[in-house]
Amino acid sequence: MALDTIYPTPRVGAQIKLGREELLSGRHAGEIRDILEYRGVVYIRGADFSDEDLHTLAGTLGEIRLDGKDGVKKESLMKVTFDKKHSHLTEYFLGTFTWHFDGFWEERPPRASVLAPRVLAPTGGETEFINTYAAYDDLPADRKQFFDGLMTAHTMERTHGRVYKEPTEEQLRDWRGYGVKIHPLIWQHQSGRKSIALSSSSHYIVDMDRAESDDLLAWIADWCEQPKFVYSHDWQMGDVLIWDNTGTMHRAAPYDMESGRRLHRVTLVGEEPLSPVGQMASL
Numbered sequence: 001m002a003l004d005t006i007y008p009t010p011r012v013g014a015q016i017k018l019g020r021e022e023l024l025s026g027r028h029a030g031e032i033r034d035i036l037e038y039r040g041v042v043y044i045r046g047a048d049f050s051d052e053d054l055h056t057l058a059g060t061l062g063e064i065r066l067d068g069k070d071g072v073k074k075e076s077l078m079k080v081t082f083d084k085k086h087s088h089l090t091e092y093f094l095g096t097f098t099w100h101f102d103g104f105w106e107e108r109p110p111r112a113s114v115l116a117p118r119v120l121a122p123t124g125g126e127t128e129f130i131n132t133y134a135a136y137d138d139l140p141a142d143r144k145q146f147f148d149g150l151m152t153a154h155t156m157e158r159t160h161g162r163v164y165k166e167p168t169e170e171q172l173r174d175w176r177g178y179g180v181k182i183h184p185l186i187w188q189h190q191s192g193r194k195s196i197a198l199s200s201s202s203h204y205i206v207d208m209d210r211a212e213s214d215d216l217l218a219w220i221a222d223w224c225e226q227p228k229f230v231y232s233h234d235w236q237m238g239d240v241l242i243w244d245n246t247g248t249m250h251r252a253a254p255y256d257m258e259s260g261r262r263l264h265r266v267t268l269v270g271e272e273p274l275s276p277v278g279q280m281a282s283l
């Protein structure tokens with residue numbers, strides 16, 4: 001039987017109605033993965049999942065990955081917050097206010113993440129998503145043809161440069177440690193479908209005049225940010241949300257960083273390369 005599904009917008013996001021046991025059993029994992037690919041985001045209201053439940057759900061959908069800064073024990077649960085009591089990664093989270101996909105520096109960016117709120121800000125703090133498959137599908141034919149051969153250089157400096165206007169030497173060293181990664185502008189997925197691989201890390205188009213490249217990246221960002229491709233998730237305690245990191249961009253809407261807002265996240269290992277296998281270039 002098809003899942004009981006509600007679409008909050010025509011092109012992106014899907015609410016599914018499933019009880020706790022059904023969700024955790026993995027019986028619907030294949031259907032959920034299919035909906036994820038087409039809608040980018042799947043969420044369940046009133047699930048009230050513990051951290052253990054988040055791991056169980058994530059484990060039905062793929063392989064759980066370990067995250068964390070080098071030199072610190074890597075963990076499967078990431079606490080997304082500016083509250084230093086709960087995370088040593090807070091300085092990285094400023095980047096969450098800009099549109100991005102996770103893991104541009106990896107050959108296989110994470111497949112998906114599962115997210116649940118633990119503390120919410122009194123106002124703001126929605127998590128927003130762009131369906132980059134839909135954004136590609138709607139491109140005019142001549143743009144599709146032009147974009148297909150283009151390569152984009154991604155840097156951590158570009159991501160953080162959007163929010164840190166006066167970085168320290170230490171920050172610059174840290175960001176530059178990620179290198180410059182060259183990826184196709186258009187992600188050719190193993191399914192045959194294509195999405196726009198744009199992110200806050202998209203620094204310049206390779207072999208293009210820099211001013212022209214800046215204009216083009218700005219045009220693509222404007223294209224992707226059209227309201228018809230965006231779903232803004234207004235969090236309620238008890239929600240569980242899953243997003244497909246390979247066919248979306250995401251960001252947090254502004255909120256009071258002193259509010260203690262905290263989301264718990266479990267992430268799935270990447271399954272397919274963004275660049276053709278073995279061809280991801282690093283400068």
Ligand SMILES: [Fe+2]
Nearest residue numbers: 096101102250
């Ligand atoms: Fe992210």
